[in-house]
Amino acid sequence: VTADSTIAIGLIYPELMGTYGDRGNATVLERRLAWRHLPARVVVVPAGAPIPGSIDCYVLGGAEDVPQTLAAEGLIASLPAIERALEGGAVLLANCAGFQLLGSSYVRPDGASVPGLGLIDATTVAGARRCIGEVAVETGRPGFPELSGFENHAGITRLGPGVRPLGRVTVGTGNGDGRDGPARAGVGPEPGARRPAAHLGGRRPPAARPGGRRRPPGGGAPGGAPGRRRRRGAGPPAPPPGPARLSGAAPCGNGGRSSGVADTVLRYIEQRRASRYRAGSGPALTLGGAMAEETSFGEELKETRLGHGGGSRNHGLPLGEATPELRRQWKGELEKSGKYNPGASLKELIAKRDGQEQAEAAEDSD
Amino acid sequence: MTGLPAPAGARPLPRPSARTALAVRAGRLAGLLSRASGVGAGVTIGGRVALALAPAAIAELAAGRIACAVSGTNGKTTTTRLIAAALAASGEPVVSNATGANLASGLVSALGEGDPAARAVLEVDEAVLPRVAAALDPGLMVLTNLSRDQLDRYGEVGQLAGRWRAMLLARPQQRVVANQRDPFVVWAAQPAGAVWVDTGMSWREDATVCPACGSLLDWRDGWFGSACGFEQPPADAVVRDGALRLGDREVALSLGLPGRWNQANAAMALVAASELGVGLETAAAAVAGVAEVAGRQAAWRLPDGRPARLLLAKNPAGWSEVLAYLAATTSGVVVALNCRIADGRDPSWLWDVPFELLASRPAGTVAAAGERVLDLALRLRYAGVDFALEADPLAAAERAGGERVDIVATYTAFVGLLRRLRRQGQLP
Numbered sequence: 129v130t131a132d133s134t135i136a137i138g139l140i141y142p143e144l145m146g147t148y149g150d151r152g153n154a155t156v157l158e159r160r161l162a163w164r165h166l167p168a169r170v171v172v173v174p175a176g177a178p179i180p181g182s183i184d185c186y187v188l189g190g191a192e193d194v195p196q197t198l199a200a201e202g203l204i205a206s207l208p209a210i211e212r213a214l215e216g217g218a219v220l221l222a223n224c225a226g227f228q229l230l231g232s233s234y235v236r237p238d239g240a241s242v243p244g245l246g247l248i249d250a251t252t253v254a255g256a257r258r259c260i261g262e263v264a265v266e267t268g269r270p271g272f273p274e275l276s277g278f279e280n281h282a283g284i285t286r287l288g289p290g291v292r293p294l295g296r297v298t299v300g301t302g303n304g305d306g307r308d309g310p311a312r313a314g315v316g317p318e319p320g321a322r323r324p325a326a327h328l329g330g331r332r333p334p335a336a337r338p339g340g341r342r343r344p345p346g347g348g349a350p351g352g353a354p355g356r357r358r359r360r361g362a363g364p365p366a367p368p369p370g371p372a373r374l375s376g377a378a379p380c381g382n383g384g385r386s387s388g389v390a391d392t393v394l395r396y397i398e399q400r401r402a403s404r405y406r407a408g409s410g411p412a413l414t415l416g417g418a419m420a421e422e423t424s425f426g427e428e429l430k431e432t433r434l435g436h437g438g439g440s441r442n443h444g445l446p447l448g449e450a451t452p453e454l455r456r457q458w459k460g461e462l463e464k465s466g467k468y469n470p471g472a473s474l475k476e477l478i479a480k481r482d483g484q485e486q487a488e489a490a491e492d493s494d
Numbered sequence: 495m496t497g498l499p500a501p502a503g504a505r506p507l508p509r510p511s512a513r514t515a516l517a518v519r520a521g522r523l524a525g526l527l528s529r530a531s532g533v534g535a536g537v538t539i540g541g542r543v544a545l546a547l548a549p550a551a552i553a554e555l556a557a558g559r560i561a562c563a564v565s566g567t568n569g570k571t572t573t574t575r576l577i578a579a580a581l582a583a584s585g586e587p588v589v590s591n592a593t594g595a596n597l598a599s600g601l602v603s604a605l606g607e608g609d610p611a612a613r614a615v616l617e618v619d620e621a622v623l624p625r626v627a628a629a630l631d632p633g634l635m636v637l638t639n640l641s642r643d644q645l646d647r648y649g650e651v652g653q654l655a656g657r658w659r660a661m662l663l664a665r666p667q668q669r670v671v672a673n674q675r676d677p678f679v680v681w682a683a684q685p686a687g688a689v690w691v692d693t694g695m696s697w698r699e700d701a702t703v704c705p706a707c708g709s710l711l712d713w714r715d716g717w718f719g720s721a722c723g724f725e726q727p728p729a730d731a732v733v734r735d736g737a738l739r740l741g742d743r744e745v746a747l748s749l750g751l752p753g754r755w756n757q758a759n760a761a762m763a764l765v766a767a768s769e770l771g772v773g774l775e776t777a778a779a780a781v782a783g784v785a786e787v788a789g790r791q792a793a794w795r796l797p798d799g800r801p802a803r804l805l806l807a808k809n810p811a812g813w814s815e816v817l818a819y820l821a822a823t824t825s826g827v828v829v830a831l832n833c834r835i836a837d838g839r840d841p842s843w844l845w846d847v848p849f850e851l852l853a854s855r856p857a858g859t860v861a862a863a864g865e866r867v868l869d870l871a872l873r874l875r876y877a878g879v880d881f882a883l884e885a886d887p888l889a890a891a892e893r894a895g896g897e898r899v900d901i902v903a904t905y906t907a908f909v910g911l912l913r914r915l916r917r918q919g920q921l922p
Binding site: 143144146147148149150151152153155156159175176192193194195197198260261262278280458459461462465 | 642650651652653699702703708709710839840841842843844845846867868871873876883884885886889
């Protein structure tokens with residue numbers, strides 16, 4: 129945990145685990161926090177270097193087979209630091225190979241078994257065919273958006289008993305375990321559960337207090353007094369972290385890079401930050417509700433004027449984030465031209481596109 | 495092994511079998527129908543029909559006449575064109591798949607269409623090359639580079655490099671001109687013993703582990719090496735600042751094509767031409783005269799009279815080069831993104847492209863376009879770029895400011911624009 133209030137986004141081994149534009153996840157998180165006037169920085173941990181325990185949000189990406197083995201070695205060597213950080217409430221976002229490495233083992237296509245971090249009860253075995261295409265996931269959790277992305281993996285991941293999936297796959301393959309009906313994508317948070325078997329964000333901070341007084345997020349920062357931080361042992365037993373496993377930009381022109389995933393991770397980062405600011409008896413900073421949806425965050429900003437001048441619509445400056453509102457505006461602008469018709473739901477878009485596949489393949493497969 | 499004369503015409507050219515000849519004619523008919531119906535350029539469909547009718551068509555059409563096969567992730571089409579230009583300048587008849595139809599079907603079309611006595615310079619898709627190498631039996635292979643491209647279709651780069659290496663292990667006599675700056679190409683080409691060209695290119699994002707042993711590659715100022723002893727070989731040819739040195743010879747490069755990437759393409763082409771027996775000066779003069787390759791760098795005028803130009807970028811390595819080039823210009827820029835099969839369905843690579851290089855351009859000079867314009871818009875927003883939105887790249891070009899406008903497009907967006915501009919008579 130960093131001593132100052134700057135949120136450290138750790139981009140872990142980007143040279144090894146960056147096959148699918150994974151650095152974008154760190155960029156997105158850092159920018160969105162900055163646009164919310166929450167100072168954040170991307171800490172790049174190069175391959176071969178020890179992974180520090182001072183990271184607030186670890187970002188692990190996709191890798192090819194050989195680099196995945198190298199990444200596993202480095203991660204295992206740094207496991208004690210990572211575990212301590214997660215126990216202290218750090219967030220971990222793992223995609224693709226990064227996700228596979230969190231389990232107990234990964235069996236490569238050549239049959240070699242690579243030991244994993246054992247942070248979640250799961251095993252991955254390379255399947256016979258690669259799962260390639262758009263993915264959409266319903267988390268089924270109140271306040272969590274539909275997650276969308278692009279999958280490209282051979283690994284079939286089986287979750288141990290009691291490990292909760294991140295959600296239910298509505299488009300695509302996901303984990304491919306097929307054990308109880310719908311395929312599952314990753315393992316993730318269960319915000320309402322008392323003792324979740326798997327958890328995206330480590331320790332959950334106490335519930336938001338809607339009626340409580342709010343303190344500006346920058347009230348103690350930078351250089352201000354952040355208040356007492358929660359220490360190890362001060363809360364309930366830390367649940368194991370759980371990754372989200374989605375990579376790639378959102379399909380079919382709905383304009384997001386796994387936008388739901390970013391929203392979800394931001395909520396956990398916010399909760400972590402809130403927990404850092406929580407003083408024993410003082411007013412609590414509770415941003416969880418405000419972060420649930422960006423539109424509501426906009427409203428929140430307007431209402432409470434978090435003390436930062438600028439950045440919100442009522443200050444006449446654009447909110448930097450690609451909020452649903454902004455996306456609607458973008459779409460409206462495009463539709464005026466009469467040449468843009470992205471259609472309705474993700475499923476419809478994919479069906480329509482796949483229908484054109486034959487003609488398209490014949491047309492320009494070179 | 496630089497400067498070996500090419501075995502031109504050393505082998506007799508057999509006449510194609512009746513079955514192959516028939517197959518080519520049937521393919522040509524299908525191609526004509528395709529062109530007439532407006533579905534496509536006709537090249538690929540024609541080749542597919544021909545291949546279906548005569549599976550051995552490639553081997554038969556190719557027998558003894560493939561001067562050169564060019565392959566790699568980026569630069570195939572341009573390098574092929576430059577080599578063909580150099581060969582033609584030496585007075586030889588040359589056939590080539592000049593439109594970039596580089597799958598097995600496109601090769602059949604190219605070989606079946608042209609003068610059956612002419613030597614062929616062929617661009618071959620990097621995934622197709624290992625499958626057709628034996629049938630083509632090219633006198634020379636030119637291997638440009640391997641980087642991430644269409645991961646959803648081609649798989650990962652290391653696997654592709656492995657298939658290239660297996661191909662050359664089975665062809666130890668194959669003459670090769672290879673890019674010495676690319677670890678994957680070096681590893682793949684080593685079994686053949688190549689002429690190594692230092693192209694000056696520096697993309698290394700896709701080559702961080704040693705292709706031979708899997709440990710971390712050590713990179714220092716363009717040099718790479720690994721714990722197992724695998725390392726960059728000494729260069730036989732070097733291109734820098736508009737000049738190519740090959741052995742003790744040196745030639746100035748004055749190119750009609752822009753950017754550092756085209757200097758690298760020209761270097762590969764000149765060394766290949768030299769290997770094929772063309773004099774360096776002759777080849778350099780021929781290469782200098784090429785200003786447009788299959789629509790790349792095609793130039794026309796917008797309705798308001800401003801000059802416009804079309805650039806192709808297909809993957810992070812290619813986009814990095816084009817954006818670095820544009821960063822030094824003052825033109826308006828239209829970025830056009832499609833995610834069809836030939837572009838790669840997964841646009842996650844957008845996040846590895848340094849669009850931040852566009853952030854310092856004056857307001858109103860950048861526009862986002864293409865079928866996946868919203869994904870692009872999001873990326874540009876995170877890169878801090880001020881941009882206008884238009885689905886249609888040509889409308890976007892008219893809207894973008896600047897005294898001239900460059901449109902950078904992914905493959906299908908590029909091909910679509912080219913087709914429209916030709917139909918409208920703005921391009922030949």
